[in-house]
Amino acid sequence: MQNIRQICPEGAQWLDQHDLEMWTFHKDGGHRWGIAITNSSESINNVYRECRALPISAIVEMTFWKTNGWFVNRLHWCEKREAQGNIHSDYATKIMEKDNRKSSRHTVTVMNRNAGEYSVETRHWEDGRRGGHRHEVTVNFRTKKGACSCQKYQGRGIPCSHAMAVIKHRSKDPRHFVSSFFNIDSQKSSYCTSFRALPDEAYWPVYEGMVIIPPIGLRQETGRPRVKRIPNEMDQSGRPPRGPRRCSICKLPGHDKRKCPGPIGPQNAGPDVVNPDNGA
Secondary structure, eight states: OOOHHHHHHHHHHHTTTTHHHOOOOOSSSOOOOGGGTTTTHHHHHHHHHHHTTSHHHHHHHHHHHHHHHHHHHHHHHHHHHHHHTTOOOOOOHHHHHHHHHHTTTEEEEETTTTEEEEEEEEEOOTTTSOOEEEEEEEEETTTTEEETTSSSSHSSSSOOOOHHHHHHHTTOGGGGSSOOGGGGHHHHHHHSOOOOOOGGGGGGGGSSOOOOOOOGGSSSSSOOOOOOOOGGGGGGGGGGGOOBBBTTTTBBBBBOOGGSSSSOOOOTOOOOOOOTTTTO
């Protein structure tokens, strides 16, 4: 928060007026971990970018078959990882492997064993730019939950390197302290839904409902559509602005060769026109 105050004091003042649960990652109650955020929904726009010009029926059909393929492939992937002995997703496994290597460089000091309060000091790196920090870690070994002053444990639902050092200090398995959201069983339950195959259109029942006719005014006109967006500084290319367009015949601005008023004469010759009487 101190960095935000230094960079943008107005923004920090605006954030102070709102609760932490509304804009911080570690105070939202654990509802936005990894793929649970709206990025997965927003990324679908890139998937359907190539089919936006297709009819609605084609887009619906493409959505159905793509979704079915995703569910089948990801369920098979979860079953394959489970057969290999993995109990967490690939995302959680990579984070735990990275933090496990970092936790071996931490020093754990017991503050209150019954309350699960510990102090973890990171090793000072040789370059002097990293390490040398002290973090407060609280771990409940009965509920398999914890918190750290770095806020990573609360925000991700996966033990950070500091909490992992405490868990290993108590000779416990850090994998048991990961949120159930990242379990293979949770992922399998997300993709266990099956889709029914669509029959051929010839076997569909006869539609007897209302006939919907699209409005004529919404049809796209021929030619290149006009841009209605107001240009701003982002549309500037960085090149110096060009002068007014000139006619290719008389070299005067204000019209083109199709609307040129007449032949070239000394009275309307532009600066780029050479008068043959005066010589080159």
